[in-house]
Amino acid sequence: MTVDAFLDKGVILGYCFLVDPAAKECRRYVSAEGKQLYATEHVERVFQRKRDEILERQRNGVLSHCRELRTDYSGTLSEEDVSELRSGVDRYENDAWRYLEDYYEGKVGESVTDVDRELRGLARGLEKLAEERREELYERLIDWIRFRDYSGDEYDLHDELSGLKAEDRTDDFRVVLDAHDVGVECDGVTELATNNPTEFADDAYGEQILTHTEIDRIELLFESRSR
Template sequence: MSDASFLDTGVVLGFCFRDDSHHHRCRQYLDSNDFVLFVSDHVVSEYLNREPSLAEEIADGIFNHIDRLRDSEFEGQLDSMDTSRIRQNLIAGHNVAGTTLHSFYRDEVPNYIQFDDLTRRLRDLARDIEQIAIENREDLMDQVDVWERDEEYSEIDDELAEIPWDDRRICLDAHDVAEVTDYLTELATTNPTDLVDDGYRELILEETSLENVVSLANRS
């Protein structure tokens, strides 16, 4: 049984963005296990590079929803039947902000609301997306240790050469945690293609000191 977990960048993204397809499994994993948590400086750097663009994509999804609302027949005072129809008809399909929008209508919209007030609240929601992600990141960073690796582990690097470099570097970071701390450490990932499937998990466990490689990807 592992007593520490090294989180790859996808797990951090999944935790911080509820519109991420892996969000539920990442949250559940972190909430249901009493691990010592680690990320590396590489993970933090990758996350910070992606955070603004992902927040912008989700905000754009909300603004797209607002545009669809304005093009619809809804106007004036809306009741709960109207907002239910909006949820069913105007968030259908692939909206990158779908989870946020459904939660907004379920939890924050009263039974009666003026159309203009609804669109104003939606605009405020779009503007808050990046700040929400920042707050979630800060919450997670309060729970993890940020690890900096000094060793190159060139022999292990060579043995894992078929794994793409960004993912291989994560493996080496996680291996270093296990080596230096003596924790039984597992690597949690949302990228099973390059870290779990086709024998990669077995290869990583054979060549590193990791206890396990766990996929939190939502493959449905």
């Protein structure tokens, strides 16, 4: 049976920008076969709103790393140098840590000058990379439009999920209604894919959501920052 996967905004941001700590899990999930992917136009608005902010943080992360590279290293990079550079990237403070850790794969013997030049080129190309991933993803997405509010009915989700709504989590509540609507209208197994365990884990609102909606599963996509 087809899996109808509704993507939360964080999954799409993680896929397009390699936003940590969920990027690899988001890419794995989206790339898996047997899924029909859904999202709403709200996701595009979030993408546009967040794009410049995320790209600036990631560029600054790469360029800050370049300054440390030029200050602390010279000549060619040894295996120990590469190990130090990769492990020295702060996963909590540097928003570009995923790019930097991946970049150093196979860089033993490279000159510091060449590495610095390539990394500065990477910083300049981050926007293009994000746009390419966005276009790649959007080719597979169905733009879902929900016409029902699911309030005032005999079974009112606004009442059933009042706890989530009351916490001023407007975006999260909207995502639940949208994914529920996919479950109502489509015949497959409905999954809500999110990288937000704070709201959607079983011990938060996950169990309540599965009880009161047509969402069959919640897929939590996240990865620890610790090595």
